[in-house]
Amino acid sequence: MPLIEVENLSVRLAVPSGWLHAVHEMSFQLDRGEALGIVGESGSGKSMTALALMRLLPRGAQVSADGLRMGDDDLLTMSDRQFAQTVQGSRIGMIFQEPMTSLNPVYSIGRQLTEAAVRLGRMNPTTARRRAVELLDRVGIPDPAARMRQYPHQMSGGQRQRVMIAMALMLDPELLIADEPTTALDVTVQAQIMELLADLRRETGMAMILISHDLAVVSQTTDRVAVMYGGELLENGSSSSVLAHSRHPYTGALLRAIPTIDGPRRRLATIPGIVAAQMAPPKACVFAERCAFVQPRCTTARPPRQIGEEGHWARCILPDAAVARIDQGSLLPEPAENAAEADLMIEAQNITKIYQMKSSLFGPKKEIRAVDDVSLSVRRGETVALVGESGSGKSTLARVILGLIDATQGRVRLQGQDIAGMRDTDRARLVQPIFQDPYSSLNPRRTVAEIIARPLQLRGVEADERMRRAREMMDIVRLPTRLLYSYPLHLSGGQRQRVAIARAMVNRPEVLICDEPTSALDVSVQAQILNLLADLQADFGLTTLIITHDMAVVHQLAHRVVVLLQGRVVEEGPASRVLHAPSEEYTRLLLEAAPRFGADLPVTASAS
Amino acid sequence: MLSYIAQRAALAIAVAFTVSLAAFMLLNIATDPAYAIAGEDADPEVIEQIRQRFGLDRPLWVRYGDWLAGVLRGDFGVSYYWNKPVATLVAERVGTTLTLAFSALMVTIAIAIPLGALAALNRNTWIDRFALWLAVSAQAVPNFWLGLILIILFAVMLPIFPVSGDHTWQHFVLPAFVLGASSVPPVMRLMRTGLIEVMGADYIRTARAKGYRSGALLMRHALRNALLPVVSVLAVQLGQKVGGSVITESVFAINGLGRLALQSILGADIPTVQILIFLFALVFVGMNLLADILNAALDPRIRIG
Structure with missing residues (x-):
């Protein structure tokens, strides 16, 4: 008997414009000790599925199902x-x-x-305490007995997630649901947490549902993978089978949209369009609008499940062979690494930035060296990646170079000029930023056209000319001009990031500084933005400083890599060397955290 | 923790003295104490004599220094108007005012916290709207009017409580309700928004995933977090009740500090007014200090930096 049996689970949410069908007729089974990965982009319904299982849905959500069983118990009637x-x-x-x-x-x-x-009466306080200390020790919290007295704010994010895991294991559950357990954590910590979860599953024999947007992570940790899109389960099968022989075009496209650190640099496969909200129960294929293989039949009826070997099925009318035809992206030109004669665009010399913190009004001052004696230079046409985890000082360094904050020591020169004596407007023409969060970095009260043209307005360019240039920029970043008078609220994350890029590029700056430009975006959208940045590099000979924690992004874009750890440079060198033969242990850790399954994908001859 | 309290206390006392300095300057610039003591139509010579007798001809800062030294010795000066030491005047009335203020605070807590919680847990239902209506009404009703209406209803038409005075606990029921009701709207609203925010927090979801629901969820996980901002406001409200019960004390003829303040102001009794302002400031900063300490006790993020 399976541990969990879900039959036609649907979840709809009351939203101002009606009912949002977040999950539609989702069915799956989970055996004891088995691990199922549920994969999908934001809005796919993966979290809603888990919350529905746990009865944690927000108020105003309606759940229906033909069956929802855990072992012998009917969860529907409980x-x-x-x-x-x-x-x-x-x-x-x-x-x-x-x-x-x-x-x-x-x-x-x-x-x-x-x-x-204790409250449920399963343990007395002493036993519970002993068990908690044991579990804290097991999940890798040093000095667990003392930690019991501490409060959450005294722990790091990784430690808190370990505590959460220990807490979930207190009563020996038969099933552990992990909803994006590592997304908010640093990459090296992510790897440790995933390893811990896999070990615990082996030890305790519990089943696991791992929900993630990251197909690579899921396929490495789980037995089976379920791919969701638009509230619909599109493909379900064993992890190896789904990865190697994806039967749904969405899965195939998603796999090729993920940048990897192996093999030659390619344009990433992109999925056109955005995830649409399902405001009615689907009567057609939910992916039809964005599918490269769409046929008339796809838009008239909900495709049936095609069941293949070992229960690997997909909700698609295409024969398997068709999906395998998805193109590998065309090769990107290998970056020319010998740029030694080009002009120095950014010269940061011995930058140190110290923040002084006072724990209380009369308390002693604490010094935090966010950036500690870092030197960095970027030549014309070069893309340098500044790699590090949170707290490494990479964003602080970027802000110093942008002139947004002053360094405690050291100086920055842009195209030979010291930024200390530079006028803000001159500096802004030389260097422009793109920030991580496109949801908060655009003024919500201005239209797209106003946002893009704003830097021109500050320079006193005429209105007609501003409009012409805004349209031109939208064309370059591939935004449809119908969005010219839209507000950021109405744009998707990827569109907003394009607006941010268009605004940064409108004055044709020499240097672009991108602070984690894709880490807030879904995989398919990340691919679009990374391709766009690669195009801008090639077309405009742009000099770029990219700040990221993701080695795959480095591989996709950078010529040179600078690895930061706790405010200091630990390794520096050409991307090809650092990515394949890192000399530092820390760099190796970062590399191990990057997805590596790209090489396993079936390679098909590409026309382009 | 101790050093935190010590810092806050030092700051509080500094604020209280700053207020007293400002009050002293304003009172002595706005009015001429000698005129006030002499009364209207007094001879200029008499006024001059009074000025010399009370030392009012000396510079302002010397007189402030004198006053300050007196306060620090516990000598609050002598009232011109009552011809009694100010300390005696205050001591006679402070108990009454504190009784009134604390009972009013109890009324506020008893109404505002459950009502705010109820509104938050039944957000956007008729309960929520009713609570909001009640809050708006309470805010719109002036204290003296509510006091008079209550006197008519519960002292005259239904003689349950005495009309005025301050001899028995029954005397305090109506005024405490009037004074307490005025603080219900802000406290209730804060409780409501605080609890709504907390109930949407990730850690509440975690608690629900551990099997906590309804009552236990509220009491064991939500309440303490939701009360953090409320505690600060309650302390400020208590400070206001000690210093600001002038109208309520007058309506119910309660012989407290508020009424004393009113009478001293009308009688231009500068020494009494000065001390009262200082005391009210002290109570106010004291209450804020108490709020900080309570917050630190409730919130480990403040306690353990």
């Missing part, structure tokens, strides 16, 4: 009270994406670990 006492936390444990906010800030770790077990 009362909330009984569900809370016998299933939530005891038979199903859950961990979440946001370890920084998922623990109650005002109670100690120990209390939060033990309270549920």
Whole structure:
């Protein structure tokens, strides 16, 4: 008997414009000890599925299903009270994406670990405490007994996620649901947490549902993979089978949209369009609008499941062979690494930035060396990647170079001029930033046209000319001109990031500084932005400084890499060398965290 | 923790003295104490004599220094108007005012916290709208009017409580309700928004995933977080009740500090007014200090930096 049986689970949410069909007739089974990965981009319904299983959906959500069983128990008919006492936390444990906010800030770790077990009467306080200390030790928290007295704010994000895992394991659940457990963490910590989860599963024999947007992570950790899109389960099969022989065009496209650090640099496969919200139960293929293989039949009826070997199925009318035809992207030119004669565009010499913090009004000052004696130079036409995790000082350094904050020591020269004596407008013409979060970096009260043309307006360019240039820029970043008078609210994340790029490029700056330009975006959108940046590099000979934690992004774009750790440069060199023969242990750790399954993809002859 | 309290206390006292300095300067510039003591139609010579007798001819800063030294010794000066030491006047009334203020605070807490919680947990339902209506109404009703209406209803038409005075606990029921009701709207709203925010927090979802629901979820995970901002506001409200019960004390003829303040102001009794302002400032900063300490006690993020 399977542990979990879900039959035609649907979730709809009340939104101002009607009902959003977040999950539509989703069915799957999970055996004891099995691990299922549910993969999808934002809005695919993957988290809603998990929340529905745990009865944690927001108010105003409606769930329906033909069957929802856990072992012998019918979860559909179980009362909330009984569900809370016998299933939530005891038979199903859950961990979440946001370890920084998922623990109650005002109670100690120990209390939060033990309270549920004691309250449900499963353990007495002493046993619960002993078990909690054991689990903390198991999940890799040093000095666990002392940590029990600490509060969440005294721990790092990775440690908090370990505490969350320990908490979910307190009552030996039969199933652990992990909803994007590592997305908010640094890459090296991500790898450790995933390893921990895999080990724990082996030790305890519990089943696991891992929800993630990252197909690579999921396929490495789970037995089976379910791919969701637009609330619909599109493909389900064993991980190796889904990865090697994807039967749905969406899965195939997604796989080729992920940048890897292996093999030659290619244009990433992109999926045109954006994820559309399903405001009615789907009567056609939910992916038809964006599918490269769309046929008339796709838009008139919901495609049936085509079941193949070992229960690997896809909701698509195409024969398998068709999906394998998805093109590998065309090769990108190998970056010329010998740019030694080109002009120096950025020269940062011995930059140190110290932040002084006071813990209390009269308390002693604490010094934080965010950037510690870092020198960096970027030549014309070069793309340099500044790599590091949170707290490495990479964003601080970028802000110093942009002139947004002053360095404590050291100086920055842009195209030979010291920025200390430079007028803001002159500096802005030389160097422009693109920030990580396109949701907050655009003024919500201005139209796209106004946002893009704003730098021109500041220079006193005439209105007609501004409009012409804004249109031209939208063309370059491939935004449809119908969006000219839209507000950022109405744009998707990828479109907003294009607007940000257009604004940065409108004055034709010499240097672009991109601070994690794609880490807030979905995989298919990230591919579009990375391709766009590669095109801008090639077409305008742009000099770029890219700040990222993702080695695959480095491989995709950079000529040279500078690795930062705790404000210091630990390794520097040409991308090809650093990515394939890193000399530092830390660089190796970062590299191990990057997805590596690209080489396994079936390579088909590409026409382009 | 201790050093944190010590810092806050030092700051609080500094603020109180700054307020007293400003009050002293303003009072002595705006009015001429000698005129006030002499009364209207007094001879210029008499006024001059009074000025010399009370030392009012000396520069302002010397007189402030004198006053300050007195306060630090515990000598609050003598009231011109009552011809009694100010300390005696205050001591006679402080108990009454504190009783009134604390009972009013209890009224506020008893109404505002459950009402705010109820509104938050039933957001956008008729309960929420009713609570909001109640809050707006309470804010719109002036204290003296509510006081008079309550007197008519519960002292005259239904003689449950005495009309005025301050001899028994029954005397305090109506005024405490009037004074407490005025603080209900801000506290209730804060409780409502605070709890709505907390109930949407990730850690509440975590608690629900551990099997916590309804009552236990509220009491064991949500309430403490939601109360953090409320505690600060309650402390400020208590400060206001001690210093700002002038109208309520007058309506119910309660012989407290508020009424004393009113009478001293009308009688241009500068020494009393000066001390009262200083005391009210002290209570105010004291309450803020208390709020900081309570917040630190409730929130480990403040306690353990």
